Amino acid sequence: KLFFNRDEASEEEKELRNEELENIRQVFLRNSQVILKSLDNLRGVYDDDLIDFFIDGRLDLAHKFEKGEFIDSYIVHTETDYVKDLLLGFQEERRMIDHYEQSERISIIEANELRKNVNLLESYSISGEVNNVPLKRFVKNFNKE
Known part of the structure; x- marks a missing residue:
């Protein structure tokens, strides 16, 4: 669409966009659970500070995602x-x-x-x-x- 027509999305398009965002959110949260569990299982194999660093990073990303800041900050x-x-x-x-x-x-x-x-x-x-x-x-x- 042309730039000036972007804001004129139909209700159906807005609903589809919201549904897509919800699907992305669900996938992200499921992946985060798997990643955090996997990182926790690596304790004792790698330095705990390194594991904590990656866990903190994922939790920070998840927090931004939940608050709706992730996409805004990326843009x-x-x-x-x-x-x-x-x-x-x-x-x-x-x-x-x-x-x-x-x-x-x-x-x-x-x-x-x-x-x-x-x-x-x-x-x-x-x-x-x-x-x-x-x-x-x-x-x-x-x-x-």
């Missing part, structure tokens, strides 16, 4: 304007770090650490993944230091 991440704004923001962060380093407000070591953090945040922000469990762990470890 936002595929918008070119969103990615462009992110890249401009990270470019500005790096420019400010360079400015502070050149004016000797921060040391070279501090500047490099800040750049490393900006790079890490950028990689999580613009990757195709909507999973933020690794970022949560990074922040948790960062706060411990």
